[in-house]
Amino acid sequence: MTVTVRSSAKINLGLRIGAARSDGFHELLTVYQTIALHDVIRISVERGDGIEIRCSDPRVPRDEANTCWRVAERVLSALKIKKRVVLEIEKSLPVQGGLGGASANAVATLVGLERAVGKKVAPAERFRIAAEVGSDLPLFLVGGTVLGSGRGEQVFPLPDLPPIACVVVTPKVGVSTPGAFAAWDRLQAAQAGSKLTVDAGSDRMIELGRALSAWLSELYSGAPIRGRAENPLLALVRAGIENDFEQVVFPEYPELGEGKRALLRAGAKYASLSGSGSTLYGLFASKTGAMRAAAALAKQGWAVEATTTLPRRAYWKRLQK
Numbered sequence: 001m002t003v004t005v006r007s008s009a010k011i012n013l014g015l016r017i018g019a020a021r022s023d024g025f026h027e028l029l030t031v032y033q034t035i036a037l038h039d040v041i042r043i044s045v046e047r048g049d050g051i052e053i054r055c056s057d058p059r060v061p062r063d064e065a066n067t068c069w070r071v072a073e074r075v076l077s078a079l080k081i082k083k084r085v086v087l088e089i090e091k092s093l094p095v096q097g098g099l100g101g102a103s104a105n106a107v108a109t110l111v112g113l114e115r116a117v118g119k120k121v122a123p124a125e126r127f128r129i130a131a132e133v134g135s136d137l138p139l140f141l142v143g144g145t146v147l148g149s150g151r152g153e154q155v156f157p158l159p160d161l162p163p164i165a166c167v168v169v170t171p172k173v174g175v176s177t178p179g180a181f182a183a184w185d186r187l188q189a190a191q192a193g194s195k196l197t198v199d200a201g202s203d204r205m206i207e208l209g210r211a212l213s214a215w216l217s218e219l220y221s222g223a224p225i226r227g228r229a230e231n232p233l234l235a236l237v238r239a240g241i242e243n244d245f246e247q248v249v250f251p252e253y254p255e256l257g258e259g260k261r262a263l264l265r266a267g268a269k270y271a272s273l274s275g276s277g278s279t280l281y282g283l284f285a286s287k288t289g290a291m292r293a294a295a296a297l298a299k300q301g302w303a304v305e306a307t308t309t310l311p312r313r314a315y316w317k318r319l320q321k
């Protein structure tokens with residue numbers, strides 16, 4: 001039995017890094033948004049045992065270092081099933097790109113494997129498995145617009161918003177997420193040295209929390225969400241949300257800051273680094289504006305794709321193919 005699934009990527013609409021925790025993770029607050037760029041995964045279940053990963057991209061690990069492998073192992077054990085699982089990953093999303101590609105692949109594996117064996121893991125168990133494998137996995141069990149807190153693994157569905165045109169720039173460099181968090185800690189330590197008090201990042205978290213509260217209360221004010229003059233996602237980004245990783249990633253890779261400026265010059269209403277990068281995205285008021293910007297950026301030599309955000313229902317429809 002072979003099941004094919006499409007694993008869609010995410011972007012981060014604002015990301016605030018809080019205190020470093022004793023377990024080695026950092027508190028964070030972010031809004032995740034799924035987008036239409038995706039990889040394709042084929043999951044086959046056969047007689048026997050063991051997990052095999054096939055992928056033509058040499059940067060994708062074939063062993064237990066692969067998030068798909070780790071999820072498949074946990075799903076088989078949770079369902080008490082002994083089978084051989086073959087995972088074929090057709091990679092289009094950037095590796096170490098901040099679009100959550102590996103995490104999305106893992107959740108697509110979970111959903112596809114459940115279908116292939118005709119059995120489902122209990123809902124809370126699904127979230128446990130996802131969070132155990134990585135902070136960025138649980139969001140893909142929700143899809144659409146998702147509030148992320150804790151170390152990013154506590155996820156809450158936000159209202160489903162109409163899609164908005166988006167342009168994604170994928171520079172060639174890969175950014176290590178643990179490396180970016182470590183750089184953030186060094187920056188905080190250096191800044192604390194020149195201050196009388198240390199806020200451990202909580203002030204900036206509170207600030208984003210307030211902007212989100214104001215945006216959500218306006219969103220739920222009674223007027224229908226669809227058919228508004230302005231896409232509610234543009235109202236959110238106008239509230240002044242930022243991605244803290246830009247402060248450490250842009251100085252190290254100046255071409256990424258260049259990419260953000262190029263998106264804004266090309267007409268983006270908002271542009272930002274996604275996660276710890278290296279991907280940058282811009283949100284556009286219209287599809288034609290996004291297509292035009294993508295063409296202009298390609299001419300300037302950027303690797304670029306015009307796409308759209310994926311509301312929850314569209315995300316699940318694509319995942320199940």
Ligand code: C5P
Binds near residue numbers: 024025027136177
């Ligand atoms: O959870 P995940 O495996 O994606 O995290 C990879 C690494 O990124 C962690 O080991 C940690 O160093 C860093 N991280 C962090 N704080 C988070 C998420 C990840 O410090 N909230």
